Amino acid sequence: SQQGEEDPQALSIQEGENATMNCSYKTSINNLQWYRQNSGRGLVHLILIRSNEREKHSGRLRVTLDTSKKSSSLLITASRAADTASYFCATDPSNAGNNRKLIWGLGTSLAVNP
Amino acid sequence: GAVVSQHPSWVICKSGTSVKIECRSLDFQATTMFWYRQFPKQSLMLMATSNEGSKATYEQGVEKDKFLINHASLTLSTLTVTSAHPEDSSFYICSARTGNYQETQYFGPGTRLLVL
Numbered sequence: 001s002q003q004g005e006e007d008p009q010a011l012s013i014q015e016g017e018n019a020t021m022n023c024s025y026k027t028s029i030n031n032l033q034w035y036r037q038n039s040g041r042g043l044v045h046l047i048l049i050r051s052n053e054r055e056k057h058s059g060r061l062r063v064t065l066d067t068s069k070k071s072s073s074l075l076i077t078a079s080r081a082a083d084t085a086s087y088f089c090a091t092d093p094s095n096a097g098n099n100r101k102l103i104w105g106l107g108t109s110l111a112v113n114p
Numbered sequence: 115g116a117v118v119s120q121h122p123s124w125v126i127c128k129s130g131t132s133v134k135i136e137c138r139s140l141d142f143q144a145t146t147m148f149w150y151r152q153f154p155k156q157s158l159m160l161m162a163t164s165n166e167g168s169k170a171t172y173e174q175g176v177e178k179d180k181f182l183i184n185h186a187s188l189t190l191s192t193l194t195v196t197s198a199h200p201e202d203s204s205f206y207i208c209s210a211r212t213g214n215y216q217e218t219q220y221f222g223p224g225t226r227l228l229v230l
Contacts, residue, residue, distance in 0.1 A: 040226070088157060101163055107157050
């Protein structure tokens, strides 16, 4: 079942601008992950942030996590046309026991216009 | 590293036939594989969790007799859509992880199924 919610559902920006996507979730988590999906393709893991971390960077990506608000944001700086894709957050619930599986958000569709 | 392949990448079949999709971890052993279904412009829907050497765990609402999953080795899981119908047309994606406490899932490129 899907428990994550992302906003905005769709985002259109110009090349060079920053893109911010948000993700909210409902239960306590071990970690939160962001994935990218190009149209008609599989998903690529971008970054993982653990529940005891508040911010993480990877290249042009910056992820924050606020466990008190059960929310995360993904910032892509200096966007490029090649960043055009759908971005999904996924949470790893901490109460799953041996049945660990990711809970997926609905995704944000990002269009970066040249 | 951590490459997952799927075969075929796309398939068109007639209603009533069965279709088998393979998911392979190419450079690591996957104790757990996941099968997802995705409709256009929507998120992933987990269908089942497949553990090597044991029966798959299906999500609520997914017919196990319709979607047969076999995880016979640490590098191969198969999903068979039996007696496919047009409503089974979708994008099927598998993912794999190396162990129950390994955090990241590695995704295959997906298989697009069209049932006529």
